[in-house]
Amino acid sequence: MSPMWRIGALVPVLLVAFGLALTRYSQFDLRFQDVVSLVLAFDSANLNHQVLLSLRLPRALAATFVGAALAVAGLIMQGMTRNPLASPSVFGVSAGAALAFAISATELIAWVAVLPLLLVNFCGASLAGLLVFFLGGLHRTPIHPVRVVLAGVALNFLFLSMTRGAVILADENAYGVFHWLTGSLGNVTFADVRLVAPWTALGLAGALWLGQPLNLLRLGEERMQNLGGGLRQVRWLGSLVVVLLVAAAVSVAGPIGFVGLMVPHVARALIGTDYRLLVPACALLGAILLLVSDTLARGLRFPNDSPVGILTTLLGAGFFLFLARRRILEAGT
Amino acid sequence: MTRWLPMSVTLMVVLVLFSAWHLGFGAVKISPPDLWRTLMHQQPEYEFILYGYRMPRLVIAALVGAALALSGLLVQGVVRNPLASPDILGVTGGASLAVVGFSIAWTGAPVAWVPIVALAGGFASLGCLLWLARPVLNQPASLALVGVALSALFAAAIDFLLTLYPLEINSSLIWLTGSVWGRNWSHLPLIVPWLIILIPVAALLAYRLDLLNLGDATATSLGTRVSGLRLLALLTAVALASASVSVCGAISFVGLVAPHMARFLVGHRHLPLIPVCLLLGAILMVSADLFARVLMPPIELPAGIVTAFIGAPYFVFLITRYKHW
Numbered sequence A: 001m002s003p004m005w006r007i008g009a010l011v012p013v014l015l016v017a018f019g020l021a022l023t024r025y026s027q028f029d030l031r032f033q034d035v036v037s038l039v040l041a042f043d044s045a046n047l048n049h050q051v052l053l054s055l056r057l058p059r060a061l062a063a064t065f066v067g068a069a070l071a072v073a074g075l076i077m078q079g080m081t082r083n084p085l086a087s088p089s090v091f092g093v094s095a096g097a098a099l100a101f102a103i104s105a106t107e108l109i110a111w112v113a114v115l116p117l118l119l120v121n122f123c124g125a126s127l128a129g130l131l132v133f134f135l136g137g138l139h140r141t142p143i144h145p146v147r148v149v150l151a152g153v154a155l156n157f158l159f160l161s162m163t164r165g166a167v168i169l170a171d172e173n174a175y176g177v178f179h180w181l182t183g184s185l186g187n188v189t190f191a192d193v194r195l196v197a198p199w200t201a202l203g204l205a206g207a208l209w210l211g212q213p214l215n216l217l218r219l220g221e222e223r224m225q226n227l228g229g230g231l232r233q234v235r236w237l238g239s240l241v242v243v244l245l246v247a248a249a250v251s252v253a254g255p256i257g258f259v260g261l262m263v264p265h266v267a268r269a270l271i272g273t274d275y276r277l278l279v280p281a282c283a284l285l286g287a288i289l290l291l292v293s294d295t296l297a298r299g300l301r302f303p304n305d306s307p308v309g310i311l312t313t314l315l316g317a318g319f320f321l322f323l324a325r326r327r328i329l330e331a332g333t
Numbered sequence B: 001m002t003r004w005l006p007m008s009v010t011l012m013v014v015l016v017l018f019s020a021w022h023l024g025f026g027a028v029k030i031s032p033p034d035l036w037r038t039l040m041h042q043q044p045e046y047e048f049i050l051y052g053y054r055m056p057r058l059v060i061a062a063l064v065g066a067a068l069a070l071s072g073l074l075v076q077g078v079v080r081n082p083l084a085s086p087d088i089l090g091v092t093g094g095a096s097l098a099v100v101g102f103s104i105a106w107t108g109a110p111v112a113w114v115p116i117v118a119l120a121g122g123f124a125s126l127g128c129l130l131w132l133a134r135p136v137l138n139q140p141a142s143l144a145l146v147g148v149a150l151s152a153l154f155a156a157a158i159d160f161l162l163t164l165y166p167l168e169i170n171s172s173l174i175w176l177t178g179s180v181w182g183r184n185w186s187h188l189p190l191i192v193p194w195l196i197i198l199i200p201v202a203a204l205l206a207y208r209l210d211l212l213n214l215g216d217a218t219a220t221s222l223g224t225r226v227s228g229l230r231l232l233a234l235l236t237a238v239a240l241a242s243a244s245v246s247v248c249g250a251i252s253f254v255g256l257v258a259p260h261m262a263r264f265l266v267g268h269r270h271l272p273l274i275p276v277c278l279l280l281g282a283i284l285m286v287s288a289d290l291f292a293r294v295l296m297p298p299i300e301l302p303a304g305i306v307t308a309f310i311g312a313p314y315f316v317f318l319i320t321r322y323k324h325w
Helices: A003-023 A032-040 A047-081 A093-105 A110-114 A117-135 A145-170 A176-182 A190-217 A221-226 A231-253 A259-271 A275-300 A308-332 B004-024 B032-039 B044-079 B091-105 B113-132 B140-164 B169-177 B185-212 B216-221 B226-248 B254-266 B270-294 B303-321
Strands: none
Touching: A003 A032, A003 A047, A003 A259, A003 A275, A032 A047, A047 A093, A047 A190, A047 A231, A047 A259, A047 A275, A093 A110, A093 A117, A093 A145, A093 A231, A117 A145, A117 A190, A117 A231, A117 B303, A145 A176, A145 B140, A145 B169, A145 B303, A176 A308, A176 B140, A190 A221, A190 A231, A190 A275, A221 A231, A259 A275, A259 A308, A275 A308, A308 B140, B004 B032, B004 B044, B004 B254, B004 B270, B032 B044, B044 B185, B044 B226, B044 B254, B044 B270, B091 B113, B091 B140, B091 B169, B091 B226, B113 B140, B113 B185, B113 B226, B140 B169, B169 B303, B185 B216, B185 B226, B185 B270, B216 B226, B254 B270, B254 B303, B270 B303
């Protein structure tokens, strides 16, 4: 099966995951027939239709967009740094956006709270990205991969602690802490979907355009420049795309961890190394992963809701350990 | 180096000053003269606040800081790795995961079990780390990378457990970030015996750790049993870190920063390093808890957050300066 067909095969999987996310684990007895009849003939007196439309649909749509955004952001980061451990959550970009989110939402600094949320998150993610970029030594030509990762992890931890501090200072009984730090899709509305969708679409378009330059960059910085690729241009546009996607995702769902680390590796195993194909594959796989995780997270403590972030983070941290170890073994031999 | 004695005395003075501030500050402010009179039992007015709340918290913070600092010193000495410390290698994370799992599985378990569970968790995570990082034990950055990944996994597991089985919020915060909130005299027996036993052990190992610094071959030819020494020192370090976790959760970066500061002050020999390191750890922890309360009273932050504010940037600074990639 050619890679193109494999990407095509992911579409029905996405639809099934979407259907499951719509119907499974609900207090109301939702069935797949309800979804079908909703599409065919919407009946505003039907309670199941109302539940699906006002609660489930925005949640599933948000999971789709956020998953796609985070996965593609991870892919672009891995492509730009040529580092298999790069991803928004390992390098602290998500945590930076989440810190900005927390500062804005808790009104700790009054004038930040007035600005639009997406702009605040965008600034937070950019700042975190720039810090990792310079502290990790990415601006020098020979990049040491372990160094970037360690710098990123430390910054991630710093932002996480600052977010915790901000939330505790703002909210004395501190119950919000878990919600702010793990990322959840529990309270998503159509307004959130409208916020995230256009920016994710824009980011994905940018990522598709980056496919060919990233293929060149895979050969190495120097060879890319010899072949006429603009290294500086790719880095700027790539960073912009990453920050945009992460900011959009965090605005809606908080810092959902490690989606951007796992999905690109799965996609590479499935599709190969061509970035032009990897971008759509990652978007689809990321959406599937987040839809399935969100459904499972709902089932963890059913009928209580659990944040989806705890599932992806647990899964992803194991994956991170596996990757770190494999990288080291490869470097050792 | 004969600098260690004046240095220790200076640090002791600093510690006493911070402690006085720590004891005096709070919802009820106690002025220094009042504090002195209360300590001399001439003024009963503040005795309850002082001996019931602030003194135990101060003592616990100082002891925990000292234990973590010594643990970091031993770990850095053994693996000869400036980036190593019990929290970066995942030992404190593993110990807190064990305690969280234990307190969820057995609600109302006697407190006396907690240090043993923490110790088991600490040893298990050390075992995991050494097994996973077998091929790269002599490459500092790679070892730190595996440790960091292991810590991330433990932290994720703690998040997961605490979300599924919510504890009371303040005890949850202790296991998420480390905090000396609400610690009292009853927590003292969890850590004091360990310090009494393990500080002399560390002092006995100090001279051999100096030899280890010369390289494995030299140390062996000078009559050191290198692998046995390594094991003993690591076990001591893990026991110290786990004891501190059982009292107040995983406090980050004290074990990394304090040994570096100590080396900067008194050089590289372990025997003088030990007292300086203990004092520095205590100062760091007491001042962190102090700033956690001073920042925006009456709200207080967990001390672990303040140590992260200091420690994480320092770790990044270490990475940017580290040359042996």
